[in-house]
Amino acid sequence: MRDYHILKVNLPGGIVSPGRLRDILSIALTARVQYARFGARQQLLFTVTGEKLRFLERDFTTHGIPYEVNAEQHPNIISSYCAEEVFRTGQWLSESEYHTVLDDFDYQPVLKVNLSDSNQSFTPFFTGNLNFIASPEPHFWYLYIRPKQTNTLFRWRDLIYTNDIARIAHRLEEVMLSDENHLLSEAELYELVYEGTTFITQPATEEVELPDFTLPYYEGFNRYGQRTWLGLYRRNEQFSIPFLIDLCALCLETRVGELCTTPWKSLIIKGIEEKDRTKWSAVLGRHNINVRHAASELAWQTEDHSEEGIDLKKYILRYLEKMDTRTFGLCFGIQTRPKSEVFGSILIRKRPMLRIGKLGMLPVYDLYFTENFNPNSRSWFLFEKGLMKNHLPHQVERLCRKFNASRNALATKTFRVEPIENPVSVSNQEEMYQCPHCLTQYDAVYGDERAGIQSGTSFGDLPESYVCSTCETPKADFVPVIAGALLV
Secondary structure: OOOEEEEEEOOHHHEEOHHHHHHHHHHHHHOOOOEEEEOOOOOEEEEEEHHHHHHHHHHHHHOOOOOEEOOOOOOOOEEOHHHOOOOOOOOOOOHHHHHHHHHHOOOOOOOOEEEEOOOOOOOOOOOOOEEEEEOOOOOEEEEEEOOOOOOOOEEOOEEEEHHHHHHHHHHHHHHHOOHHHOOOOHHHHHHHHHOOOOOOEEEOOOOOOOOOOOOOOOOEEEEEOOEEEEEEOOOOOOEEHHHHHHHHHHHHHOOOOOEEEOOOOOEEEEEEOHHHHHHHHHHHHHOOOOOOOOHHHHOEEEOOOOHHHHHHHHHHHHHHHHOOOOOOOOOEEEEOOOOOOOOOOEEEEEEEEEEEOOEEEEEEEEEEEEHHHOOOOOOEEEEEEEEOHHHHHHHHHHHHHHHHHHHHHHHHHHOOOOOOOOOOOHHHOOEEEEOOOOOOEEOOOOOEOOOOEOOOOOHHHOOOOOEOOOOOOEHHHOEEEEOOOOOO
16 A cells, blocks of 8 residues: 655745746656645645655755645635636735735744635635635725634624734734633734734724625636636646646746636636737647536535545536536535535535444535525535435535525516517527637627627638637537527
8 A cells, every 4th residue: 555645835825936836846747746736725735655755855845845744734825816807806906915915924824814805706705714805995904713623703803904914914823822812702812912013904894795606617718808818627636747847838938927726726827918829729739638627517626635525526517417407606515524624605524424433434425505605604504414425416406406496586586577568589689609618709790800700790601710719619619599698
């Protein structure tokens, strides 16, 4: 039996320069490690045997690269930086603001620190111990505290200034992890943190308003402004190290300064110039990388390095695909180990039915959902308990139907449909075509200026080589729709 170890390298905020990532990966490749993963806290993970671990530890130490083996003493700081510009809709929070905060952390936190824009739902709000969430007031942040190994969450009474986040996080860590302070009340914690020091603050008069959850399609080539971003996801969560090294080299060649890891164990590369698109496509082709998986497949989070969780995800997905179940607006978490944490609006939690000492026997699954099916909610409701594995997919599908029914009921209450005075026959409406992946539509009235297609060109007259101008889906994959009834 081989002795496997998990070696972790933190990437603060989920941000890494291509030069630094290439150096880390080159050391791993020299030690004959072939694959890397990105964790739920946006860190870099290697699964290695004992014989390779010695070389990795030696070379990482020589090059001054901090790492941990089979430990989480210093959790990675996670952030919504990966969503900046491409997914988020905030007003004052910018990339430079994230860098300001991260540069101020001159120590490695022991508590989990989250930095989140309040106007996005791509990254979690409350999975950390210290959760900083951008407020409507420019340069000030809410702080929500969740003490270690608890599900208790409370809001700090002040908004924290950007330049003070690292300082107050350090002070909170000192106070909260002190042996004599482990049973502090909120008021006592507040007094001790501010004792003998000052921070720039404002009163926090309201709770943070959770946005409705929507998980954007985060894979493939996608345009934003005049540039393109590329999302990369692997079904088994493993990225070939030679492929990642080639990505880093291309970033350096095309002056892309950063790569972003995501809580969905994927990679996002921003700032790709249109003139360089063919180079990026060539790298994907050379390594046989597919970038158009179904959206329902992307909406799952498993624990780090959990083959059991990945296999269970595939097992349930096969059933949902067979039943053609709508999962839009949902995300799923699979928890196979006690005390681990995953992000999801629907949670599948494994537990043993029987225990003999520390040995668990007869595994069953409990199925939960969050309040309003918002994964950032900390309130969980039990849907079904003690399910055998073969019964689990059907119950997950039932819960998806419950979610869709609740959304339909809400829509019925919220929106009133006005009668159409001059109904138009469907057969007379203009037929349009839409990309099934990114939902970009082709309208013959406008053509496609990006692809050089003149207005007035019907879809049938497009060349067979035509691809979606947003995500490069082939023409053959487009689906016909009626104007005014486009896919959502």
